[in-house]
Amino acid sequence: MSALLSYIRVDSPIHRLNGATKLIIFLVWSLTGMISLDARVLVIMLITGITAFRISRIKFRDIAFVFTFISMFLLLNFITIYLFSPEEGVQIYGTRHVLFSISQRYTVTLEQLFYELTVTLKYYTVVPVALLFVLTTDPSEFASSLNRLGISYKVSYAVALALRYIPDIQTEFKNISHAQQARGIDLSRKAKPWTRLKNMLAILMPLIFSSLDRITVIANAMELRNFGKKKKRTWYSARPFGRNDAGALIFVLLLSAAVIIFTFYDGTRHYNPFL
Amino acid sequence: MGNIEKASASDNIAVKFKDFSFRYNSQKEPTLKNISLTINKGEKVLVIGPSGSGKSTFGHCINGLAPHSYKGEVTGTLEVMGKEASELGIFGASEYVGTVLQDSDCQFIGLTAGEDIAFAMENECVETGTMRQRVLAAAISVDMDKFLASNPFQLSGGQKQRVSLAGVMVNEVDILLFDEPLANLDPATGKYAIELIDDLQKQSGKTVIIIEHRLEDALHRGADRVILFDDGRIVADLPPSELLAGSLLEKHGIREPLFISALKMAGCGVRAEDNLQNIASLSIEAHKEKLLGWAGRGTGRTKQAAEQDLLEVRDLAFKYKSGTRAIKDISFSVKKGEMLAVIGKNGAGKSTLSKLICGMERPDSGSIIFEGRDITRDTIKERSLRIGFAMQNPNHMICKTMIMDEVSLGLKARKIADDIIKDRVEETLRICGLYPFRNWPVAALSYGQKKRVTIASILVLEPKMLILDEPTAGQDHKHYTEIMEFLKELNERSGITIMMITHDMHLAIEYTNRAIVLSDGIKIADDTVAAILSNEEAINSANLKKTSLYDLAIRLELEPELLIQRFIEDEGVKFHL
Numbered sequence: 001m002s003a004l005l006s007y008i009r010v011d012s013p014i015h016r017l018n019g020a021t022k023l024i025i026f027l028v029w030s031l032t033g034m035i036s037l038d039a040r041v042l043v044i045m046l047i048t049g050i051t052a053f054r055i056s057r058i059k060f061r062d063i064a065f066v067f068t069f070i071s072m073f074l075l076l077n078f079i080t081i082y083l084f085s086p087e088e089g090v091q092i093y094g095t096r097h098v099l100f101s102i103s104q105r106y107t108v109t110l111e112q113l114f115y116e117l118t119v120t121l122k123y124y125t126v127v128p129v130a131l132l133f134v135l136t137t138d139p140s141e142f143a144s145s146l147n148r149l150g151i152s153y154k155v156s157y158a159v160a161l162a163l164r165y166i167p168d169i170q171t172e173f174k175n176i177s178h179a180q181q182a183r184g185i186d187l188s189r190k191a192k193p194w195t196r197l198k199n200m201l202a203i204l205m206p207l208i209f210s211s212l213d214r215i216t217v218i219a220n221a222m223e224l225r226n227f228g229k230k231k232k233r234t235w236y237s238a239r240p241f242g243r244n245d246a247g248a249l250i251f252v253l254l255l256s257a258a259v260i261i262f263t264f265y266d267g268t269r270h271y272n273p274f275l
Numbered sequence: 276m277g278n279i280e281k282a283s284a285s286d287n288i289a290v291k292f293k294d295f296s297f298r299y300n301s302q303k304e305p306t307l308k309n310i311s312l313t314i315n316k317g318e319k320v321l322v323i324g325p326s327g328s329g330k331s332t333f334g335h336c337i338n339g340l341a342p343h344s345y346k347g348e349v350t351g352t353l354e355v356m357g358k359e360a361s362e363l364g365i366f367g368a369s370e371y372v373g374t375v376l377q378d379s380d381c382q383f384i385g386l387t388a389g390e391d392i393a394f395a396m397e398n399e400c401v402e403t404g405t406m407r408q409r410v411l412a413a414a415i416s417v418d419m420d421k422f423l424a425s426n427p428f429q430l431s432g433g434q435k436q437r438v439s440l441a442g443v444m445v446n447e448v449d450i451l452l453f454d455e456p457l458a459n460l461d462p463a464t465g466k467y468a469i470e471l472i473d474d475l476q477k478q479s480g481k482t483v484i485i486i487e488h489r490l491e492d493a494l495h496r497g498a499d500r501v502i503l504f505d506d507g508r509i510v511a512d513l514p515p516s517e518l519l520a521g522s523l524l525e526k527h528g529i530r531e532p533l534f535i536s537a538l539k540m541a542g543c544g545v546r547a548e549d550n551l552q553n554i555a556s557l558s559i560e561a562h563k564e565k566l567l568g569w570a571g572r573g574t575g576r577t578k579q580a581a582e583q584d585l586l587e588v589r590d591l592a593f594k595y596k597s598g599t600r601a602i603k604d605i606s607f608s609v610k611k612g613e614m615l616a617v618i619g620k621n622g623a624g625k626s627t628l629s630k631l632i633c634g635m636e637r638p639d640s641g642s643i644i645f646e647g648r649d650i651t652r653d654t655i656k657e658r659s660l661r662i663g664f665a666m667q668n669p670n671h672m673i674c675k676t677m678i679m680d681e682v683s684l685g686l687k688a689r690k691i692a693d694d695i696i697k698d699r700v701e702e703t704l705r706i707c708g709l710y711p712f713r714n715w716p717v718a719a720l721s722y723g724q725k726k727r728v729t730i731a732s733i734l735v736l737e738p739k740m741l742i743l744d745e746p747t748a749g750q751d752h753k754h755y756t757e758i759m760e761f762l763k764e765l766n767e768r769s770g771i772t773i774m775m776i777t778h779d780m781h782l783a784i785e786y787t788n789r790a791i792v793l794s795d796g797i798k799i800a801d802d803t804v805a806a807i808l809s810n811e812e813a814i815n816s817a818n819l820k821k822t823s824l825y826d827l828a829i830r831l832e833l834e835p836e837l838l839i840q841r842f843i844e845d846e847g848v849k850f851h852l
Contacts, residue, residue, distance in 0.1 A: 227394075
């Protein structure tokens with residue numbers, strides 16, 4: 001059973017990078033992607049991201065569900081922007097090429113389409129890198145990276161444990177929901193959405209209780225083996241910071257600098273093809 | 276002189292309780308009452324007692340979880356390796372005491388075996404390079420050095436045990452404390468775990484304290500002393516053989532070893548001089564004649580089930596998406612009104628089989644026939660009209676806070692009229708002995724009663740067959756008997772067919788006529804329980820364990836099946852009286 005969004009253990013250059021490197025790259029990348037609204041550089045970033053994804057040897061089917069989910073969300077975003085601000089593109093680019101008109105308020109312009117596609121593109125440039133970060137970072141190594149970046153090891157470990165138990169809780173949820181379905185509580189798509197939601201909520205109680213049980217046991221097991229005794233701790237799975245890490249970091253920082261310079265070269269965040 | 280002697284005597288003490296009592300803050304009464312006990316260095320002590328007897332709390336006091344994590348009030352004194360326990364705290368105690376918890380997967384903290392072994396060292400700020408060396412050394416000592424990079428979930432039960440042992444041994448502790456090490460293990464792995472602990476103790480001379488309620492399995496390699504707890508007090512502190520010869524076990528709800536039951540059935544007087552601690556140590560000569568006479572008087576008859584098939588599984592095969600073959604061409608049938616067991620080691624495909632029957636997974640090929648109708652294509656909900664399924668832990672099934680609501684949940688989902696629901700729920704509660712509690716909140720019930728509530732909430736849907744996953748896992752003898760007698764009565768009175776997934780051989784012997792044995796997704800045996808427990812090949816490949824009855828028969832030079840069958844007959848008589 002493949003779990004949603006959890007570490008996938010394969011060997012690739014991306015997996016071998018230090019967790020801290022990947023965290024920094026992820027942060028820099030997202031920030032850059034958020035700042036720029038220049039479609040040209042966003043396309044370059046997207047291509048780079050997809051290439052990194054290929055290198056990681058993660059299969060598309062492992063993320064197909066999440067990808068579809070994100071795409072649905074972005075589609076919703078696309079529509080919402082249009083509903084609330086149909087003339088946004090016209091304001092930004094200063095020209096108005098009307099394609100067709102729906103009503104007095106809602107006219108579809110080339111500018112609006114371009115603007116919204118750019119916004120969507122911007123999200124898509126972040127998606128492969130965010131997924132890569134989650135899927136290629138061993139939770140314990142991630143904790144050690146957070147700790148290295150100055151975050152308390154207790155917090156780091158808590159984050160790692162949470163990541164690690166996501167698949168377990170998913171399995172547990174599936175088992176409990178099966179047992180409930182076997183006594184006639186319908187959770188399938190055949191049930192009405194409202195009934196289905198109500199039935200899902202009913203399952204949450206046993207799920208929460210079983211998770212709480214688990215947490216007590218884990219907490220005790222950790223404490224019995226000295227977790228929290230000292231102010232610091234070391235990490236078995238810590239990866240040394242290697243030449244590849246330096247290389248990857250320099251590459252991303254340079255790319256990001258280039259992207260920002262290129263974007264703001266003409267004084268705005270936008271690329272205007274209509275001039 | 277006197278002083279030196281005194282000093283060396285106290286030097287020899289690992290754990291010393293004196294007038295020690297402990298009361299959890301959440302409880303009115305103390306859980307441990309006036310305990311005085313000394314455990315010497317290098318001793319191997321077995322601590323037994325029914326649930327709620329205080330044996331786990333006893334362990335928690337030694338490793339410091341009580342009162343530092345489980346808050347409570349302490350009176351009297353407790354010294355661990357000569358240090359006052361209240362001053363040590365959990366971290367202080369962990370320098371002397373290594374605790375191995377139940378083999379639940381929760382115990383593994385690290386993501387790989389190596390990381391898990393390293394966990395205590397990480398917290399001690401051992402430098403990464405040194406840590407890797409020490410992990411490797413510890414792994415070699417338990418023969419797990421090839422598996423350092425493995426995910427704990429991919430390891431077998433026995434390998435997990437070895438990793439947890441290595442994880443507490445890296446810190447060079449003096450006392451090893453095992454908290455119900457056998458609870459979730461299949462019989463063969465449990466036996467292996469006990470051998471591992473024993474070998475380790477013999478090599479290292481460490482003090483070993485084992486808290487367990489499975490007495491027979493825990494005594495497989497003997498112990499210096501057995502301490503019996505009940506109601507917060509120590510009621511016996513005896514060498515195993517003396518305890519087994521007396522009547523204290525029965526009085527305090529601990530199951531005696533099967534071979535001792537057999538000796539008693541045969542009318543042999545059991546005495547401490549007979550070395551009763553396990554079947555290998557037993558002096559059998561004096562009892563041979565009586566045993567042979569007893570075993571020979573069996574009728575050799577098994578109770579026949581009705582001939583009508585209720586469920587038929589034909590060439591069922593199933594593969595998980597990840598590619599693991601879980602079930603390979605399994606065929607069998609279940610007769611109406613039967614009570615049978617599906618047994619096999621962890622991961623043999625038992626749970627997958629029950630999921631396929633209930634419709635939670637779809638088979639790749641093969642078919643499932645129920646009362647002559649093909650139900651292979653039916654949904655879970657459609658099958659739930661015929662087949663009920665109860666999970667191992669009742670807390671994972673109960674959704675409502677009130678008993679009435681919980682039991683009526685399935686009927687309400689079927690949109691049945693309220694007055695009919697009320698009648699059916701009350702009727703079911705009566706059958707399950709829960710009628711007096713009908714207006715109680717679920718939280719006020721004991722574990723065994725909760726189990727009944729979950730079974731009641733399935734029975735109310737009037738299925739013809741009930742599948743139970745490990746109905747008695749982790750239960751002491753009293754609760755085990757309570758749950759199983761209830762199921763037996765249900766089976767006899769209402770004729771419901773019951774299929775239990777289990778690795779408890781006692782359960783199979785006492786309560787079922789027939790068992791299906793799975794190993795690596797293949798059905799390797801389908802026979803009477805007596806025949807299976809005499810079939811060495813089936814025992815080995817399914818990770819079952821030869822029961823002491825089997826060994827007893829071998830020592831008597833008898834056909835094992837004959838003796839086991841005779842035993843089951845007598846058991847049956849006992850339960851029906």
